[in-house]
Amino acid sequence: MTVLTGYLGAGKTTILNGILGAPRGARRYGVVVNEFGEIGVDGELIVGADEAVVELANGCLCCSVRGDLIGALETLLARDAGLDAILIETTGLADPAPIAATFLLDDDLSDHIRLDGVVCVVDAVHLAESIEGDPAVAAQIAFADLLLLTKADVASPSQRTEAEGIARALNAAAPLVHVTRGAVDPQALFDLRGFDLRGPRNRFVAAPAAVEPSRHQVSSLALTTDRELDPDRFMSWMQTLIRRSGGDILRSKGVVALSGENRRFVFHGVQTMLEGDVQEPWPIGDERRSRLVFIGRNLDEAALRDGFAACLAPEDGSSASEGRSAAAA
Ligand SMILES: Nc1nc2c(ncn2[C@@H]2O[C@H](COP(=O)(O)OP(=O)(O)OP(=O)(O)O)[C@@H](O)[C@H]2O)c(=O)[nH]1
Numbered sequence: 001m002t003v004l005t006g007y008l009g010a011g012k013t014t015i016l017n018g019i020l021g022a023p024r025g026a027r028r029y030g031v032v033v034n035e036f037g038e039i040g041v042d043g044e045l046i047v048g049a050d051e052a053v054v055e056l057a058n059g060c061l062c063c064s065v066r067g068d069l070i071g072a073l074e075t076l077l078a079r080d081a082g083l084d085a086i087l088i089e090t091t092g093l094a095d096p097a098p099i100a101a102t103f104l105l106d107d108d109l110s111d112h113i114r115l116d117g118v119v120c121v122v123d124a125v126h127l128a129e130s131i132e133g134d135p136a137v138a139a140q141i142a143f144a145d146l147l148l149l150t151k152a153d154v155a156s157p158s159q160r161t162e163a164e165g166i167a168r169a170l171n172a173a174a175p176l177v178h179v180t181r182g183a184v185d186p187q188a189l190f191d192l193r194g195f196d197l198r199g200p201r202n203r204f205v206a207a208p209a210a211v212e213p214s215r216h217q218v219s220s221l222a223l224t225t226d227r228e229l230d231p232d233r234f235m236s237w238m239q240t241l242i243r244r245s246g247g248d249i250l251r252s253k254g255v256v257a258l259s260g261e262n263r264r265f266v267f268h269g270v271q272t273m274l275e276g277d278v279q280e281p282w283p284i285g286d287e288r289r290s291r292l293v294f295i296g297r298n299l300d301e302a303a304l305r306d307g308f309a310a311c312l313a314p315e316d317g318s319s320a321s322e323g324r325s326a327a328a329a
Helices: 012-021 066-079 096-105 107-112 127-133 135-143 157-170 231-245 301-309
Strands: 002-006 029-034 052-056 085-089 117-123 146-150 176-179 218-225 249-256 263-270 273-281 290-297
Touching (some): 002 135, 012 029, 052 066, 096 273, 117 127, 117 135, 127 157, 135 249, 157 218
Parallel strands (some): 002 117, 117 146, 146 176
Antiparallel strands (some): 249 263
16 A cells, blocks of 8 residues: 655646556556545546545545545445555645554554555645645655655746755655656556565665754654664663654654674664564674664754763673663754
């Protein structure tokens, strides 16, 4: 399942139509369209009448109609349990974090459907203006696993550069792809594995050490260290952090080297939800470098750095409670 976000008029339906109109072999798609308003129009605008389309009007997925989302997905599955992919087009006002959390929290649903990724459609012409007016825009960009920049055909060079700069400042890790009038390779949107602990992509590598906090209160922070982390301290720090600040931390993810463990510990968090697991051993010859990324509103960078530094295992192999941390990079 792929969630398509992006501000009002950014080009979500156009991209959805581009995907549905592209050759797909035997692949079968299901579509959920969410609209904010009494009368759903977007469902009418979706091409390909043979698509399984469920429309959710009169509310926004991220707040009032979350239960309806679950109902819509169940309807799709009841009609065709063999769908290869489900695309959800959210309203332009939706905050993707609660949508992802709702889905991940529903065990029945997540037994049958895998949340693959969140794609944000970014309007090159209007981004600078819309982001000033609505904080949801920054959250949508920051949260995404893939950014699709639209309307480059009509944006001025300075609008394009500014839009790219804003998107990159909010989310340096997600690939940014230019899309004109919905012409996108559907493969670019599928198999993102944004929430898959075993995903092949290691996008943590792509994140820079830190991204400047933007004017929009949403920023991301990457923490790395070549020192091992003490398992107890790390787990307790993460749990406390997510419990206390989960509403502001929209997304957290990381690959961690724990002392006494030769496998990689990988975790994913969406707001107050956190899951993690030990994975395959660190590749031979690869340094055991821990990398964590936090994306959120009003991130307290100093507190995060301090908390992380306090999780470092002592270098001499003595017990964690004896050792004090060195600074984390
Ligand atoms: N020039 C140009 N116009 C585009 C592009 N992508 C979308 N549009 C136009 O932008 C307008 C809005 O596109 P939609 O696809 O309806 O946008 P949306 O995000 O689904 O809109 P809402 O559902 O209202 O949030 C339409 O007139 C599209 O034809 C593009 O790459 N270039």
